[in-house]
Amino acid sequence: xxxxxxxxxxxxxxxxxxxxxxxxxxxxxxxxxxxxxxxxxxxxxxxxxxxxxxxxxxxxxxxxxxxxxxxxxxxxxxxxxxxxxxxxxxxxxxxxxxxxxxxxxxxxxxxxxxxxxxxxxxxxxxxxxxxxxxxxxxxxxxxxxxxxxxxxxxxxxxxxxxxxxxxxxxxxxxxxxxxxxxxxxxxxxxxxxxxxxxxxxxxxxxxxxxxxxxxxxxxxxxxxxxxxxxxxxxxxxxxxxxxxxxxxxxxxxxxxxxxxxxxxxxxxxxxxxxxxxxxxxxxxxxxxxxxxxxxxxxxxxxxxxxxxxxxxxxxxxxxxxxxxxxxxxxxxxxxxxxxxxxxxxxxxxxxxxxxxxxxxxxxxxxxxxxxxxxxxxxxxxxxxxxxxxxxxxxxxxxxxxxxxxxxxxxxxxxxxxxxxxxxxxxxxxxxxxxxxxxxxxxxxxxxxxxxxxxxxxxxxxxxxxxxxxxxxxxxxxxxxxxxxxxxxxxxxxxxxxxxxxxxxxxxxxxxxxxxxxxxxxxxxxxxxxxxxxxxxxxxxxxxxxxxxxxxxxxxxxxxxxxxxxxxxxxxxxxxxxxxxxxxxxxxxxxxxxxxxxxxxxxxxxxxxxxxxxxxxxxxxxxxxxxxxxxxxxxxxxxxxxxxxxxxxxxxxxxxxxxxxxxxxxxxxxxxxx
Numbered sequence: 001x002x003x004x005x006x007x008x009x010x011x012x013x014x015x016x017x018x019x020x021x022x023x024x025x026x027x028x029x030x031x032x033x034x035x036x037x038x039x040x041x042x043x044x045x046x047x048x049x050x051x052x053x054x055x056x057x058x059x060x061x062x063x064x065x066x067x068x069x070x071x072x073x074x075x076x077x078x079x080x081x082x083x084x085x086x087x088x089x090x091x092x093x094x095x096x097x098x099x100x101x102x103x104x105x106x107x108x109x110x111x112x113x114x115x116x117x118x119x120x121x122x123x124x125x126x127x128x129x130x131x132x133x134x135x136x137x138x139x140x141x142x143x144x145x146x147x148x149x150x151x152x153x154x155x156x157x158x159x160x161x162x163x164x165x166x167x168x169x170x171x172x173x174x175x176x177x178x179x180x181x182x183x184x185x186x187x188x189x190x191x192x193x194x195x196x197x198x199x200x201x202x203x204x205x206x207x208x209x210x211x212x213x214x215x216x217x218x219x220x221x222x223x224x225x226x227x228x229x230x231x232x233x234x235x236x237x238x239x240x241x242x243x244x245x246x247x248x249x250x251x252x253x254x255x256x257x258x259x260x261x262x263x264x265x266x267x268x269x270x271x272x273x274x275x276x277x278x279x280x281x282x283x284x285x286x287x288x289x290x291x292x293x294x295x296x297x298x299x300x301x302x303x304x305x306x307x308x309x310x311x312x313x314x315x316x317x318x319x320x321x322x323x324x325x326x327x328x329x330x331x332x333x334x335x336x337x338x339x340x341x342x343x344x345x346x347x348x349x350x351x352x353x354x355x356x357x358x359x360x361x362x363x364x365x366x367x368x369x370x371x372x373x374x375x376x377x378x379x380x381x382x383x384x385x386x387x388x389x390x391x392x393x394x395x396x397x398x399x400x401x402x403x404x405x406x407x408x409x410x411x412x413x414x415x416x417x418x419x420x421x422x423x424x425x426x427x428x429x430x431x432x433x434x435x436x437x438x439x440x441x442x443x444x445x446x447x448x449x450x451x452x453x454x455x456x457x458x459x460x461x462x463x464x465x466x467x468x469x470x471x472x473x474x475x476x477x478x479x480x481x482x483x484x485x486x487x488x489x490x491x492x493x494x495x496x497x498x499x500x501x502x503x504x505x506x507x508x509x510x511x512x513x514x515x516x517x518x519x520x521x522x523x524x525x526x527x528x529x530x531x532x533x534x535x536x537x538x539x540x541x542x543x544x545x546x547x548x549x550x551x552x553x554x555x556x557x558x559x560x561x562x563x564x565x566x567x568x569x570x571x572x573x574x575x576x577x578x579x580x581x582x583x584x585x586x587x588x589x590x591x592x593x594x595x596x597x598x599x600x601x602x603x604x605x606x607x608x609x610x611x612x613x614x615x616x617x618x619x620x621x622x623x624x625x626x627x628x629x630x631x632x633x634x635x636x637x638x639x640x641x642x643x644x645x646x647x648x649x650x651x652x653x654x655x656x657x658x659x660x661x662x663x664x665x666x667x668x669x670x671x672x673x
Contacts, residue, residue, distance in 0.1 A: 005073075006058075006073045006074050006075055007075065009073050010054060010058060010073065010075060013054045014051065014054065017047060017050045017051060017053075017054070018047055020050065021043060021046045021047050021050060022043070024046065025039065025042065025043065025046075027430060027431070028428050028429070028430060028431070028433040028438070029042075029431070029433055029438055030431055030432060030433075034435065034438075035435070037102070038102060038106065038435050038438060038439070041094070041098060041099060041102055041439065041442070042099075042438050042439065042442040044090060044094065045090075045091060045094050045095070045099065045442045045443065045445055045446030046442055046445055046446075048087045048090060048091055048446060048449055049091075049410070049445040049446050049448065049449045050410075051087060052087075052406060052410070052449055052452065052453040053403050053406050053407050053410070054403070055080070055083060055084070055087070055453075055471075056402065056403075056406055056453050056456060056457065056471070057072075057073075057394075057398075057399035057400075057402040057403045057406075058072075058073055058074065058075055058080070058399070059080050059084075059469050059470050059471050060383070060394050060398075060399070060402060060457070060460070060465070060469060061073060061074050061394045061395070061396075061398070061399050062074040062075055062076075062077065062080060062470070063465065063468040063469040063470065064384075064393040064394050064464075064465055064468070071386070071394075071395030071396060072394055072395050072396045072398065072399045073396065073399060077470055080470040080471075081470050081473075081474060084470060084471055084474050084475070085474065087449070088450060088474070088475065091446040091447070091449055091450065092161065094442075094443065094446055095443045095444075095446050095447045096128075096161075097124075099439045099440075099442060099443040099446075100124050100127065100439075100443065101120050101121070101124055102120075102435070102439045103435075103436045103439035103440055103443070104119065104120035104123045104124060104436075105117060105119075105120040106434065106435030106436045106439065107276060107279065107280075107434075107435075107436040108120060108272070108276065109271070109272035109273055109274065109275030109276030109277075109278075109279065110268075110272045110275075111239050111242070111271075111272075111275070115268075115272070119272075134160075135156065135157075135160060139156055158475065161450075162450060162451060162454070162475075164447075165447045165448060165450060165451045166451035166454075166455065166492065166493075168444070168447070168448065168451075169413055169448045169451040169452055169455065170451075170455075170492070170493055170495055170496050170499070171416075171498075171499050172412070172413040172414075172416040172417055172420070172448070172499075173409055173412050173413040173416070173452070173496065173499075174364075174496040174497075174498065174499030174500045174503070175412075175416040175420060175499045175500075175502075175503050176411070176412025176413055176414075176415045176416040177360035177363060177364060177412050177496075177500060178360065178499075178500055178503040178504045179412075179415065179416065179419070179503055180356060180360075180411065180412050180415055181353045181354075181356035181357040181360060182353070182357075182504075184349050184352055184353040184356065185349065185350060185353035185354075185357075187349055188345075188346045188347075188349035188350045188353065189346070190302055190305050190306055190342070190346065191306065193298075193302050194299060194302040194303060194306065195536055197295055197298055197299045197302065197539070197543075198299065198536035198537075198539035198540045198543065199535065199536045199539055200295065200539065201295060201296075201299070201536075201538075201539030201540075201542050201543050202535075202538050202539050202542060204288070204291055204292050204295050205292065205542050207288045207291075207292075208285075208288040208289060208291075208292045210288075211281070211284045211285040211287070211288045211289075212285055214281045214284065214285075215248070215249065215281040215282060215284075215285045216249060217281075218274070218277050218278045218281045219247050219248070219249055219278075221262055221274060222240075222243050222244065222247060222274065222278065223244075223247075224262040225240055225243070225262050225266060225271075225274070226240055226241075226243070226244050228262070228266065229241065232265070232266060233266035236266060236268070236271055239271055239275075240271070243271075243274070243275060243278065246278070246282075248282065248285075279434070280425055283425070283427075283429070283432070283434040283437070284425060286429055286432045287427045287429045287432075290429050290430055290432065292546075293319075293320045295543075296319065296320075296543050296546050296547060297318070297319055297320055297321075299543045300316075300317060300319060300543075300547055301316055304316055304317070305338075305341045305342055308338040308341075308342060309342060312335060312338055313334040313335060313338060314334055314335075314337040314338035314341060314342070315334055315337070316337075319547065356408070359405075359408055360412075362378040362379060362382075363379065363405075363408075363409065363459075364496060364497070364500055365377075365378055366378055366379040366380070366459045367455075367459070367493040367494065367496050368493075368494055368496075368497070370458055370459050370493075371491040371493070371494065374458075374459070374460065374461045374462050374463070375461060375463070377459050377460070377461065379405055379456075379459045379460070380459060380460045380461045380464075382398075382401050382405070383398045383401055383402045383405070383460060384398060384460065384461060384464055384465070385397060385398050387461070387464045393464055393465065402456075405456065406452065406453070406456055409452055409455075409456065410448075410452055413448055413452065414445060414448075417441065417444055417445070417448075418441070425437075426440045426441065428441060450475065453471065454471065454475060454476065455493060457469060457471060457472065458493075
C-alpha cells in the first residue's frame with residue numbers, strides 16, 4: 001500500500017512539473033509560430049531539469065529506508081536507476097548534440113531546410129572537434145590511472161561533462177545566492193525601487209535606440225535588394241519576396257541613405273547572411289522594446305503606489321497590456337490595494353529576503369565545509385531528522401525540506417542564467433523568444449541538472465547516509481574513478497566564494513569603472529550604479545515622456561524616439577549610432593564633426609598645417625580611461641604645490657566596493673508628485 005501511494009504521489013508531482021514547464025514555454029515562446037520540433041526539444045530538458053526536485057528527495061529516502069519500512073515517499077531501486085539513466089543520457093544527448101544543432105538550424109539564414117541543416121552540421125562539427133581535442137588529453141590521463149577499457153572511456157566522458165557543468169553551476173548559483181535576496185530586499189523600498197528604475201532608464205533607452213537603428217539599417221539593405229529582384233537577382237525572387245513580407249518598419253519611416261549597402265552581385269550566401277542579420281536585429285529590437293516597456297510600466301506602478309499615500313486609493317494603469325488576473329480579484333478595491341502594496345508587501349518582501357539570505361548563508365557555509373567534514377554542514381541537519389533510526393533516516397518532512405533546498409539552488413542558478421549578460425545575443429523575451437535563444441537556455445538548464453543534484457547530495461552527512469543512493473551508484477563512482485575526481489566534488493565548490501564575494505561587494509561594477517570597461521559583460525540587473533548616461537533625472541524625464549505618449553497615442557517603436565532625432569547620411573550599415581543621430585535632449589558633451597564637415601568649416605590650409613590640425617583634433621577627442629582618472633583622484637598634491645598651508649587638495653576619497661554596494665536609498669520620494 002505504501003509503495004502504491006508513493007508511485008501515485010510521484011506521478012502526480014511529475015504531472016504538475018510538466019504543467020509548470022508548459023506554462024513556462026507559453027510565457028516565453030510564441031506557440032503559434034514556433035515549430036513543433038522546437039517546442040518538444042525544449043520541453044524535455046526543462047522537465048528533466050525540474051525533476052531533480054522530486055527524484056533526489058525520493059532517492060535519499062529510498063536509500064536510507066530501514067528493513068521495517070520508511071517514513072517518506074520511496075520507490076524501488078530499479079525504478080530510480082532507470083529514471084536516473086533516462087534523465088542523464090537524455091540530457092547528455094540533448095545538450096551536446098540535439099539542441100546545439102537546432103540552435104544553429106534556427107538561427108541559420110538559408111531558405112531551404114537542406115542548406116540550413118548543412119550549415120548547422122558544419123558549425124557543430126567544428127565545435128565537437130575542439131571538444132574532442134581537449135578530451136584526448138583527459139583520455140590519456142584516465143587510461144594511465146585506471147587502465148585501458150571501455151569503462152574508463154565512459155567515466156572520462158561523464159567526468160569531463162560534469163566538470164564543465166559544475167563550473168558553470170557554481171558560478172551561477174553563487175551569483176544568485178546573493179542577487180536573489182538582495183533584489184527582493186531592494187524591491188521592499190518603493191522609493192528606492194523607483195530611483196533604480198530611473199537610473200537604468202537612460203541606458204535601456206539607448207539600447208532600444210541602437211536596436212532600432214540596427215533594424216533600420218538591415219531593412220534599408222533589404223529594400224535595396226528588393227529593387228533588384230526582377231533584375232540581376234531574379235533567381236532569388238521568392239526569397240527576396242519573403243524578406244520583404246517580414247519588414248516591420250514602414251517605408252516612410254526609413255531614413256534616406258547616401259548610397260546602397262547591397263553588393264553588385266546578389267548570391268545565395270549573401271542572402272543567407274542578410275536573412276540571419278535580419279532575424280538577429282528583429283529579435284534584438286523586440287527584446288529591448290519589451291525591456292523598455294516593462295521598465296516604464298514598473299516605474300508607473302511604483303509612482304502610483306507612492307502617490308496613494310495621500311489619497312489612500314490605488315489604481316494601476318496598464319499602458320502596454322491588459323489587466324492581470326490579480327487586478328481582477330473582487331476583494332481588491334482601491335483602498336485594500338493601497339494597503340496591500342504600500343504596507344503589507346514591503347514588510348513581506350523584507351521577511352522573505354531575510355529568510356532567503358539566511359538560506360544562502362547556510363548553503364555557502366555547507367559548500368565550504370562539506371569537503372572537509374560533512375558533520376558541520378547545516379543543510380545536512382535540516383534534511384536528516386532520524387540519523388540513528390532503523391525505520392528510515394529521512395522522513396517526509398526531510399524530503400520536503402530537501403526539495404525546498406534544491407528548488408532554491410536551482411532558482412538561484414537559473415535566475416543568474418537569465419540576468420547575467422554574458423551570453424551574447426541570447427535573451428528570454430515574453431512571448432517573443434527566438435528559437436535559437438530557447439534552445440540555448442534549455443540546453444544550459446539541462447546541463448546544470450546533474451551538477452546541482454550531485455552537489456546537493458554531497459552536502460549531506462556521508463557517515464549517516466553513506467554512498468547508498470542510486471544516484472551515486474550510477475554517476476558518483478564514475479566521477480570518483482580517478483584520483484583527480486575523488487576530491488573534485490569535495491573541494492572545488494569552495495570556489496563559490498568568488499562569485500559570492502564578487503556579487504556581494506559589487507566587484508563587477510568596480511572593475512568596469514577601474515578599467516573604463518563599458519557594455520553588458522558581467523553585469524546583472526541588480527547592479528545599482530549611475531552608469532553615466534544622464535542619471536535618474538534624465539531617466540525620469542524619459543519615462544514621463546513615454547507615459548505621456550503611451551496615454552495619448554500608440555506605443556509603436558517610432559513613438560519611442562525623440563522628436564529632435566535627426567539623422568545624417570552614413571557610409572554603410574555598420575556605422576555607429578553616434579554618427580547617425582544628434583545627442584539626446586538633456587545630454588552635454590562635445591560635438592564631433594565628420595571629415596567633410598571639417599573641410600567645409602575650416603579655412604584652407606596647407607598639407608603640413610592640415611596634418612598637425614588633424615593630429616591635434618584626434619588627441620583632444622581621446623577620452624581618458626576611468627582607471628587613470630581614479631588614479632589622479634587618489635594622488636594628493638604636496639603642500640608646496642597646492643599653495644596652502646593647511647590640508648592638501650580636496651580630492652574625493654576612493655570608493656572601494658563594499659558588501660551590499662548600492663543600497664543607499666536616500667532622497668525620499670522620487671519622481672512626479
